[in-house]
Amino acid sequence: MHFLRKNRFNLLLTVLVLVTSAFISPRDVTTIYLIGDSTMADYSTYEGEDYLNKRYPLMGWGQVFQELFDPASISSLKHLIQTDSVLVDDRARGGRSTRTFFEEGRWSAVYRDLRPGDLVLMQFGHNDAAKDKTERYVATEGYKEYIRLFVTQTREKGAIPIVLTPVNRNYPWKDGKLGNVHGEYHTAAVDVAKELDAFLIDLTQRSMDAFTEKGQDYVSVHYFMNFEPGVYPNYPEGSKDNTHFLPEGAKAVAQLVLEGMQELN
Template sequence: MRLSLLIKLAPAALVGLLAFAPVAPPKTTLYLIGDSTMANKIRATFPETGWGMPLGTFFDSTVVVDNRAQNGRSTRTFLAENRWPPVVQALQPGDYVLIQFGHNDESANYPDRYTTPEVYRQNLIKFVTETRSRRATPILLTPVTRRYFDQEGHIKETHAAYSAATLAVANEYRVLVVDMDKLSRALMQQLGDENSKLLFMHLAPGDHPNYPLGRADNTHFNELGARKMAQLVVNDLRAQHLALAEQHLAKPLPKNAVAAPTGAAAQPTTP
């Protein structure tokens, strides 16, 4: 008799216990679309590292980074290969999309990926407007610099037309923007020609089994360089008072690590 009564009461007791169980905090997804400087890498190319790979370590467990960036893609080929629609379909209100292209768009010697500045601009507008149509927040980023110094030891500007187009779209459509071209050049200049190699894929023969002949690459980052670029992004978003970066960091960043705001556009409304 007692056993049957306990069996009958068990479901109700379980419901009561569940009512007092802690509710998991909602997740915010941070989508990344872009090129090889941001993309995830395979083991065979290690220590090459896209800056999107360590980005999630800066945030707490309520932020999920979904890195859709791909090697060799421009805005045009990212769209042509149907890589953008799945992101749009997955977006939920309150999500974010970090948009950084330019390296391959400007490659006039590669007609399979080259995109004129005007078409590049139109493609950025498409990313922005379709992100907003899903009540998510777009964030534009100018392309990170390539490591090229002149004979006087000054870092060269390598993305002028495409960075300008990105900033213009951000201003016209009132999109939050991180000027990574400017921020990364400032970091390279601070480090200097020789020390800045420590952030890129500069390997002597025999340094790593994946590159037995060595490598001298002034575009792609190693682990240290990728983390430095991700930190520049997070610092600048926090400096621009984006709630995502102010309230959901894994741990507070030192105040002296916060870069001055670079945003040329007015702040969007944060969901």
């Protein structure tokens, strides 16, 4: 009799656990998807060991974004994140515009994986504006349409879209102040975010202000891929690149994005 009572109790307990679990989300991690271009990309994930052998010290800011999410920073993002853990899933790739990111199926892969409460940070514009590279060029009206699509479909999955204007390049400088190189693409991203009432981080302006504060001489050699021959084995002839980041620059931009997220209302 005792054995039967014990079995009934265990069966009842099992049923209770199953019923309860049906009403409790197993979700305990918020995934932050990054979609964009080379300035955002994580070269170590899609190039693997070849990254150290071929591309280092080149870094996108998404490559160091995960390390910023300690308990204190996650706590400061409770208006966006409802979990205690964050996983950054960087899907950005070099040379991609809004159109090519979509056409290659990269967006559909993100869309399939999205869950309610996830975040999608989208930063395009560098390659969309490349008129001399027709394989990636997108006029501003097309650029806006693709951002609208990314925002709308993110919301369809119960996730949160955040539009980022493109991080500024290391030019043009005038009288010690960095100017806006992205022009109408910066404006287009701002306009779509306002139109759709989506969160916006004006990374163009934030990076212009931060780089100006540091000064042209500093950011040119500490933030961007500018160095003499022989400094890095992967670049025996040196580098003169005012678009892509060294590790210090990538970390500085990642911090700007985190601060932008913290300030979203």
